[in-house]
Amino acid sequence: MAKIIKLDQHTANLIAAGEVIERPASVVKELVENSIDAEARNIEINLVDAGITEIVVSDDGVGMDPADARMCVEPHATSKIRDKQDLFRITTLGFRGEALPSIASVSHFRLKTSTDGHKGILYSLKGGAFVSEAVIACPRGTEITVRNLFFNTPARLQNLQSQSQELSHITDYVSKIALARPDIAFKLTNNDRVLLQTYGNGNLLEAISQVYGLEIAKHMLSFYESVGYFQVSGFASDLNVSRANKLQITIIVNERVIKNHAVTNAVLAAYKERLVIGRYPLVVLKISADPALIDVNIHPAKLEVRFSAENELLNLVTHAISYALHNSELIPEAEEKNPVPLPPAEEKAEEEFLDIGLEEETHFEDDLDELLRMFEVDQEEPRQYPKEELIKEEPQEPPRFEQQEYSFIEEEGERESLLPKMYYIGQLHGTYLLFQDEENFYMIDQHAAYERINYEKIKRELQKDRNISYELLIPIKLNFTISESLLLAERIEELRNLGIIIEDFGSGTYTVREIPIWIPKGSEREFVEEIINAVIKRGKVERIEFLDSLAKNLACKRSIKANQYLDKNVIDYLIGDLSRCENPYNCPHGRPIIVKFKNTEIEKWFRRIVT
Ligand code: ADP
Ligand code: MG
Secondary structure, three states, X not given: OOOOOOXXXXXXXXXXXHHXXXXXXXXXXXXXXXXXXXXXXXXXXXXXXXHOOEEEEEEOOOOOOHHHHHHOOOOOOOOOXXXXXXXXXXXXXXXXXXXXXXXXXXXXXEEEEEXXXXXXXXXXXXXXXXXXXXXXXXXXXXXXXXXXXXXXXXXXXXXXXXXXXXXXXXXXXXXXXXXXXXXXXXEEEEOOEEXXXXXXXXXXXXXXXXXXXXXXXXXXXXXXXXXXXXXXXXXXXXXXXXXXOHHXXXXXXXXXEEEOHHHHHHHHHHHOOOOOOOOEOOEEEEEEEOHHHEEOOOOOOOOEOEEOOHHHHHHHHHHHHHHHHHHHHHOOXXXXXXXXXXXXXXXXXXXXXXXXXXXXXXXXXHHHHHXXXXXXXXXXXXXXXXXXXXXXXXXXXXXXXXXXXXXXXXXXXXXXXXOOOOEEEEEEOOOEEEEEOOXXXXXXXXXXXXXXXXXXXXXXXXXXXXXXXXXXXXXXXXXXXXXXXXXXXHOHHHHHHOOOEEEEOOOOEEEEEEEEOOXXXXXHHHHHHHHHHHXXXXXXXXXXXXXXXXXXXXXXXXXXXXXXXXXXXXXXXXXXXXXXXXOOOEOOOOOEOEEEEEHHHHHHHOOOOOO
């Protein structure tokens, strides 16, 4: 008996929805892309409960006539391509004709649209089934309302994350599309609160400022370069701004936001040796290319594209950004080069001075003196030594061995040493420490040893119920994207438990006032940023597991690197600490710390004994 049947339309739509519509952000993306394809100049996205309850996207685009309005929710119905030839010259964001039927099949869907701005049509469906149709008065354009998303697919509904996480996916997307289309005005609200608004005047730098804030925009360098069929342009952050992840590298190809590893790496190549390891720039990279050179039809969400002549493009990207960075380096910016974040207290004090100054001048002068004195001390800070000189000056300064200040490994009832008693012989290549005892010769990888010690210490500190923190003299100012801010706001308490006291300063700026005492001096910012980023991104992992992986990441941050010559007393401390570790044999990533050669083994090498 034949087993193959043709699926009914509704089932087919649900399957397509499974591919394209994963979460509220996918709905927003598909609807906004349709509005862009409809040549809208203004696009508004209004959400209720991060889109889980309701998503309304309205535009002032070309609209649809009644026949098209009925047709657009049918599968494979599109106005954007006619035949297979068109597939090779796609200039619109959509072309599959899958989005609307998919969305309509998993929601309460309502469409209002008009092509002339007088008469329009209202068309509604529930779970893909027709509900009603009416002729209405309606401005030109289209408004689509999606309510109760996934009401008929409980598994998908269950899989949704918290509202702030879902919202952050949406703000991420809208931020990027707003950067891709500075010529379109976007407005995004959630429960009536405006999260993002751009003005659509076509100025990319202005859009950057609306998305990332003015402070970041001031640090963006423009670049432009072209070869025959590719043209790259955009803005790249200078070296005073960086992030702990790559997410703010936005790649736009022919006005489509895409993901592409090779291009991201080409961007990073321009910053190689300019930014420290683990720091990433903010970049808005626009690539214009002949549509015939790109294939967007390889991913259902159209996020990935394939390029012909890819290598040429990659070189062009690296070169253009490198050149902009290089030029900016030639311009001396004494103040900018060494950014000591201006303490908000000072800014505020200045403002207050202006205000109060008019009324009560006399009182204030004392305060001002005091204030100046306070900041005099801090202003001494920025020294201009190049990095290498600093290292030469104090070559023996062990990065984490602030013994006097803070005991490294707590001696809880003096654990029995797992290491043999060894005598130090010397150091090899600034990387391995050599030891001996009666029977053996030992080599220790100093970097791996430090990593292990740091890891155990940090893990212990993180796992404490309450971290002891201290107040920073100069608070650390940090910038976050809209979506990061949303997640951060929800996790302030979690950070407090880890000993980080952080305050919202508005428009993505946060101030860290207190940090845990175990964070090594000089690495405050780096550690705090890493911790906050980890907390923001934390998925559904257990706390213990989470803290463990955080400790691993932090441990390798400041561990001593290979190629560093160590002083004898530093080595003593190192071995002392290592011997008190739970596991002195492997670094947190599992590589060996210590290897042993038996004397008999060595004698065999030299044929002193015969086997
Ligand atoms: P695609 O975008 O791949 O063509 P969709 O399912 O997203 O498929 O949309 C189907 C069709 O509905 C589009 O081709 C377009 O003609 C029409 N459409 C959808 N949204 C809009 C809109 N906001 N304004 C005008 N027409 C629209
Ligand atoms: Mg579409």
